[in-house]
Amino acid sequence: MKALVAVKRVIDYNVKIRVKADNSGVETANVKFSANPFDEIAVEEAVRLKESGSVSEIIVVTIGPAAAQDVLRSALAIGADRAILIETGEEIQPLAVAKILKALCEREAPQIAILGKQAIDDDSNQTGQALAALLGWPQGTFASKLVIANGRAEVTREIDGGLETLSLTLPAVVTTDLRLNEPRYASLPNIMKAKKKPLDIIPAATLGLDLAPRLATLRVEAPPKRSAGIRVKTVAELVDKLKTEAKVI
Amino acid sequence: MAALVLAEHDGRHLKAATRSAVAAALRLGGEAHLLVAGQDVRGVAEDAAAVAGVTKVLLADDPLYAHPLAETLAPLVIGLSADYAAIVAAATTFGKNVLPRVAAKCDVQQISEIVAVVSPDTFVRPIYAGNALATVQSKDALKVITVRATAFEPAASAGGAAPIVTTPAMPAAADASFLRDELTKSERPELTSARxxxxxxxxxxxxxxxxxxxxxxxxxxxxxxxxxxxxxxxxxxxxxxxxxxxxxxxxxxxxxxxxxxxxxxxxxxxxxxxxxxxxxxxxxxxxxxxxxxxxxxxxxxxxxxxxxxxxx
Missing domain, CATH: 3.40.50.1220 (TPP-binding domain)
Structure with a gap:
């Protein structure tokens, strides 16, 4: 069976972001971009499913400008078989992403779509659920364990109270949480091989979908900054301050 | 028009985060109704009816809702959505799992994890791990919103006297079944609501x-x-x-x-x-x-x- 994996190119998680002076967004010029960390976990999981024989082919997809090919090449170097870039310079919000991925799922007919649970830029945590809704597939979100057997996916989910395990019929959508796996590093020979793997570029406008943003961003601001307080020298001083100054205990 | 808040519960009690979602829903300018779905959850519906500001409780009591699955809850919410201006839930793993499924099926772009209501169509939400705050305006007629519970003082758990109206179960959207859970047992207060x-x-x-x-x-x-x-x-x-x-x-x-x-x-x-x-x-x-x-x-x-x- 095929697996489809979606990857988003985001500002690298190590970059300290800066809000633009005109409050229109965050500064993206001269900033390092890389694959959303949750999506790297999604690619790794698909590769492990292929290594264990559950998956025969991995198609990795991203949506964005030509520069987003980087995150596809990285996924190919980890073990994805081929890649698709849906090229656009426009802002594509999660609902529109789900519409694009639905069209690709209908074309490629994967038995499983694996996505990160959220992108670390807009922190929306929606796309996997939205894709499952549009396809009418079951969803296993925030997965920390995934087992494919007998035409079903057994997904262990990280929920507020602990863990929950669901059984989903295939095809299904799975979104990854942090503890699902630890992504491997690509070896140099595999990075070289990835350059020869197929990468299709499809202009987003040719898909015939309504991709217009539904949310207008009116303003982006830096949050109120919290300043450092005081240093206490001893535990006794700390307890005293909490009692008499902060009055929280 | 009113806002419908999807209640989260453990089968016995309403979660405090749901009362924060009610508080956010009330800022949208209309009434707030609570939807309680579960099995043998009359007690939860009674909790919900007592929440200050809630004017109606919809109760879907059915074995289908014995476990809170997105595949069963989303069709229930979607079936009720035509009567509402907004669908709201707390941005817990429960709300985050179910509401985007509702939004997409209604062709709505969800507004995730809001921390402030500016007006009935404009909201503030954190992006980049809270290192920036975005003010966003929704162009969708129906608003689907998850709420960061810590940003809204919860509506009081007593003082309301809303009528409880039963609503029928809806067929599941896809085949998903609950196998088991491993919930952490602790004597300590809940992390998200502890002082x-x-x-x-x-x-x-x-x-x-x-x-x-x-x-x-x-x-x-x-x-x-x-x-x-x-x-x-x-x-x-x-x-x-x-x-x-x-x-x-x-x-x-x-x-x-x-x-x-x-x-x-x-x-x-x-x-x-x-x-x-x-x-x-x-x-x-x-x-x-x-x-x-x-x-x-x-x-x-x-x-x-x-x-x-x-x-x-």
């Missing part, structure tokens, strides 16, 4: 050392949390994680022990009223946001703190 939280990080070195935190939590009536590093290292279970991708907390007092203060951790606790940091590394970034910083070896400081609180 005091004490969290351990990588500096705790192993899970056993979290025992040093327990007597302090006991004295303060605190919930115990952890950094991602401590969870990834297997010291404690995932449900203790505080941060961008874990739980968001905003207690009166947050005590960070052996936590360096990575951006993604600060995203989960930066709104706490008073922050205490105990770390032996005096250059740890956690000290930049702490009201009270103690540079000390936690293996000495924690027993001292436990003793001081017990005697005081």
């Amino acid at each position: 005091v939280v004490i969290s351990g990080g990588r500096g705790m070195q192993n899970g056993d050392n979290f025992k040093l935190i327990e007597p302090i939590a006991q004295s303060l009536g605190a919930a115990i949390g952890a950094s991602r590093a401590a969870v990834d290292a297997g010291f404690v279970s995932n449900d203790l994680q505080v941060g961008q991708t874990g739980k968001i907390v905003a207690p009166d007092l947050y005590i960070a022990v052996g936590i360096s203060g990575a951006i993604q951790h600060l995203a989960g606790m930066g709104e706490s009223k008073v922050i205490v940091a105990i770390n032996k590394d005096e250059s740890a970034p956690i000290f930049d946001v702490a009201d009270y910083g103690l540079v000390a070896d936690l293996f000495q400081a924690l027993p001292e703190l436990a003793a001081a609180l017990k005697s005081g």
